[in-house]
Amino acid sequence: MLKGQGLLSLWNGVDPRRRDEYNLWHTREHVPERLAVPGMMRARRYHRGNGPLPEFLTLYELESNAVLSSAPYRALLENPTPWSQSMRPSFRGFFRVGHLAVSSQGGGIGSALMATTFDEASVPAGAWEELAGRALRETAATAIHVLKKDPLVAPVPFTVPSAGGASYADSGAIMIECHDRSRLDEIAGMIDPALDAEGLAPARAAWTGYDLAYSLDRDELTVVVPASRPEV
Structure with missing residues (x-):
């Protein structure tokens, strides 16, 4: 299950010339900086996306989505570090959604994840709970999260290259974790025939598969060693 009551999902690509720098910045500066905000509980970065969604997916598990309107979090958005400010123009296909869980089942963190987005997630939770429970029993899935957009989460106060597909930003999402990408x-x-049979997640995007690149819990912040920005 996801920690807390809120979730921030961010998708993006990055300029290939800065991919190595992006991974270093995101791991050693950006994620620890975000997790220092009260109410942030855990962060994960997925990479090597294979599908219609951008190549990176970052998840921040939150005590609640109120964290995203808090003064400490807004201060980070509005006052980026020099390294963060330099990275923003290198993003490609960026979109960001504050999510609420319609259903979240399973435990642990799988080494692989597949995700899809769709237009509407306001289906009674019971329908999702039954389908997710069946998938967890009958497949290699280790966790399944069905998410709807939280309309109270404000957009970021800066501009980065967009995804070019506005439907993503206004959609629900399904994320399914697994211990092995080859089983996705x-x-x-x-799950696709089951969704179609129940009329769930209509007009959803094709699945995008990811590998887990990094995960950090808030209580691990004290042992993270920061990295210096590479010389340009």
């Missing part, structure tokens, strides 16, 4: 197609083969 098998899981999709079970």
Whole structure:
């Protein structure tokens, strides 16, 4: 299950010339900086996206989405470090959604995840709970999260290159974790017919598969060693 009551999901690509720098910055400066905000509980970065969604997916698990309107968090958005400010123009296909869980089942953090977005997630939770429970019992899935957009989460106060697909930013999402990326197609083969049979997640995007690149809990912040910005 996801920690807390809120979730921030961010998708983006990055200028290939800065991919290594992006991973270093995100791991050693950006994620620890965000997790220092009260109410931030855990962060994960997924990479090597294979599908229609951008290549990186970052998840911040929150005590509640009120964290995203708090003064400490807004101060970070409005006063980026020099390294963060330099990275923003290198983003590609960026979009960001404050999410609420319609259903979140399973435990642990899988080494792989597949995600899809869709137009509407306001289906009674019971329908999702039953389907997710079946998928967890019958496939290699380790956790399933069905998410709807939280309309109270404000957009970021800066501009970065957009995804070019506005439907993503206004959508719900399904995220399915697994212990092995090679099993994702098998899981999709079970869950897609079940979704269609129940009329759930209509007009959803094709699945995008990801590998887990990094995960950090708030209580690990004291042992993170910061990295210097590479010389340009």
